Amino acid sequence: MKPLAVTTDQPELAPRSWTTRRDEKTRRLAAVAGWLEDGVLPTSRMTEALELLIRPGDRVALEGDNQKQADFLSRSLAKADPAKLNNVHLLISSISRPEHLTLFERGIAHRVDFAFAGTQSLRVAQLLEDGQLEIGAIHTYVELYARMFVDLIPQVALLCAEKADRHGNLYTGPNTEDTPTIAEAAAFSQGLVIVQVNEIVDELPRVDIPGSWVDVVVQADRPFAVEPLFTRDPRHIGDLQVLTAMMVIKGIYAPYGITALNHGIGFDTAAIELLLPTYGESLGLKGKICRNWTLNPHPTLIPAIESGWVESVHCFGSEVGMEAYIAARPDVFFTGSDGSLRSNRVLCQLAGQYAVDLFIGSTLQIDADANSSTVTRGRLAGFGGAPNMGHDPRGRRHASEAWLKLLKNTGPVSRGQKLVVQLAETWKKGGEPTFVDELDAIAVGEKSGMPVAPVMIYGDDVSHVVTEEGIAHLHRAEGIDERRAALAAVAGVTPIGLRAQAQKTEELRRRGIVQFPEDLGIRRGDAKRSLLAARSIDDLVTWSGGLYTPPARFRSW
Amino acid sequence: MKPLAVTTDQPELAPRSWTTRRDEKTRRLAAVAGWLEDGVLPTSRMTEALELLIRPGDRVALEGDNQKQADFLSRSLAKADPAKLNNVHLLISSISRPEHLTLFERGIAHRVDFAFAGTQSLRVAQLLEDGQLEIGAIHTYVELYARMFVDLIPQVALLCAEKADRHGNLYTGPNTEDTPTIAEAAAFSQGLVIVQVNEIVDELPRVDIPGSWVDVVVQADRPFAVEPLFTRDPRHIGDLQVLTAMMVIKGIYAPYGITALNHGIGFDTAAIELLLPTYGESLGLKGKICRNWTLNPHPTLIPAIESGWVESVHCFGSEVGMEAYIAARPDVFFTGSDGSLRSNRVLCQLAGQYAVDLFIGSTLQIDADANSSTVTRGRLAGFGGAPNMGHDPRGRRHASEAWLKLLKNTGPVSRGQKLVVQLAETWKKGGEPTFVDELDAIAVGEKSGMPVAPVMIYGDDVSHVVTEEGIAHLHRAEGIDERRAALAAVAGVTPIGLRAQAQKTEELRRRGIVQFPEDLGIRRGDAKRSLLAARSIDDLVTWSGGLYTPPARFRSW
Structure with a gap:
């Protein structure tokens, strides 16, 4: 290649337009201009327009x-x-x-x-x-x-x-x-x-x-459609979920000092929300954990808010029926001068990625390395926002107490880690194991010609797995084999759980890598639905002082 | 703990206000209300207010x-x-x-x-x-x-x-x-x-x-202050930077198919921008690489824009002197109906994290594991936005051609990786080596009591290091020792570079893990400033058709 001389550096560029997009927009708007009045189009012209x-x-x-x-x-x-x-x-x-x-x-x-x-x-x-x-x-x-x-x-x-x-x-x-x-x-x-x-x-x-x-x-011809996706009826929370929630509060939130967090959607995390004012209170944790949330306005958070646990909630979106309650709690929710919520998914995701110390969510399948997915056979569902919350954000540079507790000592150059907690019962209601040798996602990805399998949360981002059997503090394990042993120890009688060896499990418990309820001083018999601060949607309405107005499908009275 | 009965679940909560923040705001605004007219405060009252x-x-x-x-x-x-x-x-x-x-x-x-x-x-x-x-x-x-x-x-x-x-x-x-x-x-x-x-x-x-x-x-008493932080005078780009830029274009952008990217600030990346219309053109790469940018409006990008390389630029902020040029190029920049730029740091960071395949930036120090930092002794500078661009975003779930080229075959559960490229000359102008055994950041962090050392980009996020010696494709190396050998191979006569062993370097070159200019068909003698599409600020003004109006400090005429 021959270097160009200074004077010819700028070739004679053919004249071109730099406003093609703007011109095209003007052209299209002109085509409908006759129908507009103050920029408003008649409803009946929509398809034509x-x-x-x-x-x-x-x-x-x-x-x-x-x-x-x-x-x-x-x-x-x-x-x-x-x-x-x-x-x-x-x-x-x-x-x-x-x-x-x-x-x-x-x-x-x-x-x-x-x-x-x-x-x-x-x-x-x-x-x-x-x-x-x-x-x-x-x-x-x-x-x-x-x-x-x-x-x-x-x-x-x-x-x-x-x-x-x-x-x-x-x-x-x-x-x-x-x-x-x-x-x-x-x-x-x-x-x-x-x-x-x-x-x-x-x-x-x-x-x-x-x-x-x-x-x-x-x-529009009628108000826009919106579904109450984040309402979990406490009636469907079982004793096992109460047990798991107790373990999370006592075994993770308390010792790691989790003050800023994000909860996924699901009955497992709803159980945690509903145990704060009862079980959490009895442990003296109020004010010490779970103060600042990035979360949709879950109705199941109402009792914790009313009991004074919650300083702030920033929301991705809203939730049908929570409008009046939110408007009455501007100290907690992000609301405008008009009183109503201002949610913002991008900003809440930013907050969930860079400002909170813990993500916890449920999953449908977990493999031996703690990879997990909600993709099941035949379905190309996607993951919404979970992967963005459920990973260790490597662009983070500020420290916090919780983040530093996951610091691996790797010499002078080291860093902490976000807690990414996966919750699951070892067996699903349909009689399928949650812990499997291979995620369904792999077959789905292959069948659809996806370049990589649709994994929701990658195992190497997961710090903890919690089941009704116990907590696996995966980040404390040394090496892949020990990590797998820790996971197997809480995987019950699933294909993965059956690989657990009693002696290794005992060692992991001694070293605090695995904790069973008894290691945390939790009696399985105490884990009862009666511990929930609200056991029905009606209870949530009562807690809200009548401000929460659940959609009809959740009303039983 | 005794489970509470249903009727006492909701304790008698002491009446409290949920509008303390709103009330306090009202109270404070009332204190200055007498001075406001339509919400406007007289300039002279500011401190008092x-x-x-x-x-x-x-x-x-x-x-x-x-x-x-x-x-x-x-x-x-x-x-x-x-x-x-x-x-x-x-x-x-x-x-x-x-x-x-x-x-x-x-x-x-x-x-x-x-x-x-x-x-x-x-x-x-x-x-x-x-x-x-x-x-x-x-x-x-x-x-x-x-x-x-x-x-x-x-x-x-x-x-x-x-x-x-x-x-x-x-x-x-x-x-x-x-x-x-x-x-x-x-x-x-x-x-x-x-x-x-x-x-x-x-x-x-x-x-x-x-x-x-x-x-x-x-x-305000005078217009707000703003500095032209992203203007790099091409006069200060040397032949070595031209060489490095040629290697980046031919050895990284072309083979990995980099279409969406982010450039850091610095003369190294400015050199790349200025080589696209000359060297890049001669390689037939126009339209194939560097189409979509997340970038402040660097004046050094003007020749590439004018030559038709650039489809879009979304900006974190703006740049003094670029206003009229940007306004005249709405097909490329994000501008409003008024014609002027709308920048947005959070959205551009989001784009840089989740929508581009490559970050490339300069650094001041790199250690043997490719950890790097711009923190130098005595200074608590911080990193601005570089760590958010310069990491592999583990919450990413969509694939692209470039991202998949960094896929490690780890069985059915695998994922691609973002290209994170660090550019550096092996020795700094002051006669200090860039490649060091220990980053200054470690001493700075200790002295200031920081919980972890202020590392800008962590080595395990870095896919490539490029110096005037060559390219180290770190992501292709197997194991830590080979990774270190690849880095040493391009680290020149620095403490790190002196550890390179000729035989291992030859092997790494054969395997394409290390590439010297000759491996890429680049003759060092061809790397001349004369290849730059603009060699002065004046040239940039000419390219812009007089639309770019550089701040006085950059004018030499």
Whole structure:
């Protein structure tokens, strides 16, 4: 290669436009301008407008969050004429509604990048097999949002809020969730921001997203869909879960000094929340543990809040029925000047990754190395946010008491570690072992042609596994064999548990690497549902002073 | 412990207030209400008002970002009467102005949680030794923000924007940086949000932060301070840096297929940016590598942008002098409807963590295990954002071509890895070796009583080290000894490099674990400054068509 001379460094560049995205946006908006009044589109024009505002091949970020759904927009999009609108590349964190997949059946969309596909996961797998759907990648929520600022920048965002005013300012209500993040990705890349709202008003309670980020507002035919995903009825918590929860409180939270934490969703962690005001109180732990939370507003946290355990809760999203309770507890929850919650998944994930010392969550399967997954056969479910919470964040540089307790002495260059705790009963209700030689995820990954198996939490990130048998402090084990022995010691009569050797288990107990209930001074017979601060949804309502209003399906009275 | 009966589960709770933070905010605002007109405080009242709006012991988040500084507020705070206002707990990402430390000398503040203390780091160490300053922890930027939602929730935020309107809506201008994040932490936890602006106008170019998040606006005595931290004058790039940059392009970017990436700050990476349109072009790599960036708007990226290499750039902050250029390139940069940049550190960090495949940055010291640090003796500098970019994000679950190239075959459960590349010349200009037996950071950490040594990038996160000698593909090495041998092979005549054994080095070259320039078909004699697409700031201005307007200190004409 011949070095270029100074004067020719800058070649004669062909004139080009640097405003193609902006020009295209202007062009599309002009096509619907006649229908807009103050930026508001008539509800009846929605499908027609989408056919003009979206072009074949566009990347379209459709707000299907973990909780709230821009379902008027997705239903309207699914009615589009595939001759006009096809081959869309859908960016959606949660494939959770039937019409999300109708888009693929009808050819309106073809490619998808997503994070979670709970109830629709079987159908995703089927459409994939039939060639009607192509998967870019399965992400966690925040990974998908991250890519919206890098290589998956959307041309169009279809969003969801409670209210808009005549200037396009938006009020999200408590389920702020991901709207500000997706709006930012589209609005500042010359993308179109189209928002469905429940109501258009003259004055908003507060502004969550400024009107200068929004192009088109439409009043939906009915309020947006949202599911109470984080409500756990205490009636379904059994004695075994109480036992496990007691072990977690006494064997992990207390000795490690866990003050800032995140709980996954599930009855196991709900049991912990409900034992704080009773069992936790009896251990004198109030004020010493579990003060600062990154957590959706779990109804099962109400008794701990009312008993004065909880200093703060920052939320990924909200929870149906908790609105009035949250509004009445602004010292605890992040609320606006209007009184209602401001949640924010990206910021709560940031907090969960870099500001808390412990993640604890349930899983469906664990292998001998503590790899775990909730993926089961035939389902391409994805993991939502669990992997981001359930790993040791290696970009962390500040220390805390708990983090330092996991410091491995590796000479002058060492670091602490986040506690990542996996909770499981050794056998599932269906009569399948939780501890298995090979995760179902491996077969699912192979069948779907995934480049790596869909593991939720990797074993080398897991510090503790807790079952009804006991606690395995995996981070204290020396070497892989001892780590496996510690895990086997709490794996009961499963394929993995049967490998435990009594003598090694005894040694591990002596060294504090394995702890059974008796090692913690916990009598199995004391682990009773009666210890729960609330044993029904009704009890939770009582604790809340009537402020919590559970959805109908949770009411038994 | 006796289980409680159902009816006594909910103890008679003493009546308590759940609105203490909101009430306190109301009380403080009432104390200055007489001075406010439409929420605007007269400039002359600032110090007096801060004495009423802040209480001793408060956590105060002062906007000292990486770039922009709420310097009118910090100067006003430093004039407060310590008899009235003392013992403040300061949360500040960058201790960068003299008055930040005057706060501690005068006893107005006592405790600090921070992320970076560049030019002020010697004084920080001195105040710490004198007991006038107490450090909570040294964080990365985003860790500190994360804690503002968990256990370091601010009572008061002192922020900075370009313009406000009469409703308190804010326009940040291109240096949006951290203002929305800190504002959110305070505004939604009933904290006070006080903002200095350069100008109060009737209509804003766009709204970055809604007025309903803001309590007090004040027009500053002069525009806020901001430094051009990311401008590298190409005149200071030497032939050795050109050589290293050629190796990175041909030996890493091309074979790994790096399309989405982040560059650190420094002349080494600036050299890479300036070689894309010349050397990169000659290799036929345009369109194949370096398309999507998470990066401040480096002036040295202008030639690559103008030559059509760059699809997108999402920015942590902005850069002085780049405003008009950015505004003219909306296809590339994230800009608002007004045309100016919207940066956002938290979102760009998210993108850099979860959406890019490579981080590359310079360092000052590397040890035998590839641990590195920019901390040098006597300085408590911190690392800003480098550790968050320079680690393998273990919460990542989506695959990419580059990420999969670092997959270790560990059986059915495996995962890829982010490329983390450390660049360094083997000897520093001052005649000190870069490769050392022990990082200075270890002594600094011990002297300051830090719980762990302030390591910037941990060796086990580093995939590649590149020097003028060659590339060490550390991720390909098997075992610690081979890893050390690979590093030594490129460490020149430093204490570490002298340990290299010729025979082992030859073997590592044969196996592609170590590559010297000749192994890549690069002749050292070809590595000349004349290859740089721009060799001066003036050249950059020419490339930009006169749109880039460098600050006076960088002008030589």
